[in-house]
Every structure is written in C-alpha cells, then in structure tokens.
Amino acid sequence: MSHGRPGDLILMGPPGVGKGTQARLLVDRNGWVQLATGDIFRDHLRRKTPLGELAASYMYKGSYVPDDVTVGMVRERIAEIPRETRVMFDGFPRTVAQAEALDEILAKQGRAIGRVILLDVPRDELLDRLASRATCSICQAVYSTGHPPKAPGICDRCGGAVVATARPDDSPDVVRKRLEVYSDQTEPVVRFYDARGLVRRVDGVGDVEDVIKRLLEAAA
Ligand code: AMP
Secondary structure: OOOOOOOEEEEEOOOOOOHHHHHHHHHHHHOOEEEEHHHHHHHHHHOOOHHHHHHHHHHOOOOOOOHHHHHHHHHHHHHOOOOOOOEEEEOOOOOHHHHHHHHHHHHHOOOOEEEEEEEEOOHHHHHHHHHOOEEEOOOOOEEEOOEOOOEOOEOOOOOOEEEOOOOHHHOHHHHHHHHHHHHHHHHHHHHHHHOOOOEEEEEOOOOHHHHHHHHHHHHO
C-alpha cells in the first residue's frame, strides 16, 4: 500500500445494479475520479474512433471487449490521473486477467486497491431495471422505474432531458448474455479480491441516498 493516501476503489456488481449512477454521485461528492471503461468505450463510439468501432462489435453482443484492448485503454487513462487523487473503477476489472494487469499498472505508479465494493441486487430487480433504463441526454445519469428522476423527464443532477430509451445493449437477449458473461468471467474477480480480504458487500436496493450512505461506509 502506498503511503499517505487512501487506496483506490473498485465498484463491482452485475449489469443493472446501479454502479454507474452510484459511482458518479460518489466521485462528485468526494473529489474522486471515476474510471468507467463502459463510458470510455461509449465515448469512443460516439466519436466513431477505431477503438469505438471495435468495442461496439462486442458490446452489442453482450460480450466483453478483449482484455489487451481494455487494459491498454485503462493504462493510458490512469497515467493522466494525479497520484493523490482517489480513483473509483467502475466496470473494470471484469476478468481475472484484467485484475492481475491492474495490480501491475497500479504498483508501477505507487498506487494500490484499498477496497472492492460489491453492489448486490436480486436478479429479478436487475432485469426490471435494465428493461426500463432511461438516461440523461446530457450527463448520462441512469434512471429506471424503480429509480425515476424526481421531476419526470428531468435529470436530478444536471437538469438535462431524461430520455426513456434503453441502451442498445439492454435488449432482453443481450441482457441475458451480459448476466451470463458476468457470472462466468466476473464473479471469479470477486473471489480474487475476496482472497485478499478487500471485498465489502453492499445492499443496492432502496433509495439512492441510502445506498450512497452504505457505499461511503464501505469505502472508508
Ligand atoms: P458497462 O457500461 O460497464 O455496462 O459496459 C458496457 C459494455 O462495454 C460491456 O457489456 C462490455 O461489452 C464493454 N466493457 C466495459 N467494460 C469492460 C471491461 N472491463 N472489459 C471488457 N469489456 C468491457
């Protein structure tokens, strides 16, 4: 562990658990930086870069982008973040190979993972959330029937228009595939960090503010 700074955080959990929303709120309030590989891929896709086109071919099928591509992208991004700033990884690492690569990348920079938080939501609720996902057209905050914006159609966070469309990878077939890939490839990552005693499990059901409180306690 590096001296004088809290370790970095990983927020884990299956698709639809609310990782993105919670991670955004947590980093905004605490001055941390969120590193969300899914967001970076979507940004490349919007800008139609070669990386975006490559990632899209995997994302739309519900499978993972190859490890070397994902790890390379994370390595570049981390290098831009000052060492004193706490990073919250969101959606990364998703495979044991990525977790091992992350150890190496962090060690070279005098950083280390201090805590892994596993957000937990029952499977039926996950499916419901994914089927009803709505996203702010400006800041990309995610809403659903169980977590609607306070004023209908208006983002709580930035006032942008909330568009009630699921992501292209939220169709039922792709969702089923994403959940399957999560249990095959990402649950082993939880065991990887469990073996080091780093994992805290947090109940992701309920009001966003309550979940945030639980997450903050787990991150401390
Ligand atoms: P997310 O927004 O985190 O749900 O990610 C959306 C999609 O991007 C995933 O279903 C994957 O296709 C891809 N993706 C995001 N993060 C990773 C990662 N760490 N490894 C491989 N693929 C990823």
